[in-house]
Amino acid sequence: MARSRRESATIGAVVRELEVARVHDVTVGMRRVTLTGERLGAGEVDGVAVPAFSTPGFDDHVKVLLPSPGHDRPVLPVQEPDRLDWTAGGVRAIHRDYTPRRWDPIAGELDLDFVHHPGGHAASWVGAVRPGDPAWIVGPTITASLPHGVDWLLVAGDETALPAIGRLLEELGPEHRAQVFVEVADADHEQDLQTRADVDLTWLHRDGAAPGSTDLLPRAVMAAEWWGGEVFAWVSGESSMLRPIRQYLKTEHAVPRDCLDLTGYWRHR
Numbered sequence: 001m002a003r004s005r006r007e008s009a010t011i012g013a014v015v016r017e018l019e020v021a022r023v024h025d026v027t028v029g030m031r032r033v034t035l036t037g038e039r040l041g042a043g044e045v046d047g048v049a050v051p052a053f054s055t056p057g058f059d060d061h062v063k064v065l066l067p068s069p070g071h072d073r074p075v076l077p078v079q080e081p082d083r084l085d086w087t088a089g090g091v092r093a094i095h096r097d098y099t100p101r102r103w104d105p106i107a108g109e110l111d112l113d114f115v116h117h118p119g120g121h122a123a124s125w126v127g128a129v130r131p132g133d134p135a136w137i138v139g140p141t142i143t144a145s146l147p148h149g150v151d152w153l154l155v156a157g158d159e160t161a162l163p164a165i166g167r168l169l170e171e172l173g174p175e176h177r178a179q180v181f182v183e184v185a186d187a188d189h190e191q192d193l194q195t196r197a198d199v200d201l202t203w204l205h206r207d208g209a210a211p212g213s214t215d216l217l218p219r220a221v222m223a224a225e226w227w228g229g230e231v232f233a234w235v236s237g238e239s240s241m242l243r244p245i246r247q248y249l250k251t252e253h254a255v256p257r258d259c260l261d262l263t264g265y266w267r268h269r
C-alpha cells in the first residue's frame with residue numbers, strides 16, 4: 001500500500017537572498033510580506049548552479065532565515081550541489097517554516113503570510129520589516145501533490161495553516177468536495193478564500209481564548225457530517241489538537257494511514 005495518497009518529491013535545497021518588495025496586513029492578525037529578487041530565478045550561489053524557485057504543492061514550506069538578536073544578517077548556510085552546509089559559520093542559522101501563499105514566476109513575486117503573535121524571532125522580524133529590507137529563504141525542499149483516489153477532503157487548521165488552506169482551496173477543481181474548518185481569533189481574522197470546488201467552510205472563533213488553548217478544531221471535526229466514500233484528512237496547526245483528531249479519525253471512521261496528513265505547525269508554550 002502507498003504510504004500516502006499524495007505523491008511526494010524532493011527539491012534540491014537552495015539558499016536565496018531576496019528583498020522585501022511590499023508589506024501588507026491581510027487582516028489584523030496576518031501580515032503578508034512580498035519577496036522579490038534575482039535569486040528567485042535560476043543562477044549561481046557560492047559558485048554552484050541552482051534552479052529557479054518553485055513551489056508545486058499547496059502546503060510546501062520555506063525556511064525563513066533570521067538574524068540573531070543584535071545582528072543584521074543571519075549566518076547563511078553554504079550552498080553545495082543539491083544540499084546546504086548549515087555548519088559553515090560554526091552556528092546554525094535561526095529559521096522558521098512558512099508556506100508560500102502565492103508565487104508568481106512572471107512577476108517574480110513570492111508572498112509569505114505571517115501570523116502576529118507575541119515573542120519569537122520570526123514574529124519580531126515581521127513586526128519590523130520594511131520594503132527594501134533583505135530576506136533569506138531556503139526551500140521548499142519537499143513537495144506533495146493533491147491526494148488522489150479519494151471522494152472528499154476533510155481540512156482543519158488554525159491561522160498558521162491558513163496560507164496552505166487558502167492555496168489548497170484555490171488549487172482544487174470543480175470535481176473536488178471538501179469540508180474545511182479554520183480556527184481564528186474572531187470574525188476580524190477571517191479571510192476571503194476563493195475556490196472552484198464544492199466547499200463547506202466553517203470559521204471557528206476563539207473569542208478571547210489564547211491561540212493553542214482551545215479544543216475548537218477537534219470538536220468541530222468530531223461533529224462534522226460524515227460524507228460517503230473515501231476521505232483524505234489534512235490537519236495542521238498547534239500540535240496538541242492533532243492527537244484527538246487522529247484518534248477520532250482512526251477509531252470512529254477507520255481512516256487508513258495513507259489518507260491522513262496531520263502536521264504540527266507550532267507548539268503552545
Ligand SMILES: Cc1cc2nc3c(=O)[nH]c(=O)nc-3n(C[C@H](O)[C@H](O)[C@H](O)COP(=O)(O)OP(=O)(O)OC[C@H]3O[C@@H](n4cnc5c(N)ncnc54)[C@H](O)[C@@H]3O)c2cc1C
Pocket residue numbers: 060061096097098099100113114115116117118119120121122123124159160161163164211264265266267268269
Ligand atoms: C510546514 C509549516 C508551515 C508553516 N506555515 C506558516 C505560515 O504560512 N504562516 C505562519 O504564520 N506560520 C506558519 N507556520 C508556523 C510557524 O513556523 C511557527 O508559528 C513558528 O514557531 C513561529 O516562529 P517565531 O520565531 O515567531 O516563534 P517561536 O520562537 O517559535 O515561539 C515563541 C513563542 O511564540 C509562541 N508561538 C509560536 N507560533 C505561534 C502562533 N502562530 N500563535 C501564537 N503563539 C505562537 C510559542 O508557543 C512560543 O511561546 C508553519 C509551520 C510549519 C511546520
